[in-house]
Amino acid sequence: MVEYGGGISKGPAGQVGGGGGTAPDFGGGDPFANIRHTVDGAVSWVGSLSTIELAVLIAVIFVGLLILRRAF
Numbered sequence: 343m344v345e346y347g348g349g350i351s352k353g354p355a356g357q358v359g360g361g362g363g364t365a366p367d368f369g370g371g372d373p374f375a376n377i378r379h380t381v382d383g384a385v386s387w388v389g390s391l392s393t394i395e396l397a398v399l400i401a402v403i404f405v406g407l408l409i410l411r412r413a414f
Contacts, residue, residue, distance in 0.1 A: 372378070391399065
C-alpha cells in the first residue's frame with residue numbers, strides 16, 4: 343500500500359488512540375461557500391463575454407443606474 347501513497351494513513355501513524363490527531367468536526371462546511379461560488383460564477387460569466395456583449399452589459403447597467411437615480 344505504501345507504493346500507492348497509503349503508507350501513512352494506513353500505517354502505525356494512523357492508528358494512534360483517541361482519533362489520531364484529526365481535527366474535531368464543528369458542523370463542517372464553509373458558511374461563505376455559496377457566496378464565493380456565486381461570485382466566481384459571475385466573474386467567469388463576465389470573462390466569457392465577447393466585446394459586443396460587454397458593451398451591451400455596460401450600457402444596460404448605465405441605463406439602470408440612471409433609472410434608479412430618477413426614482414430616488
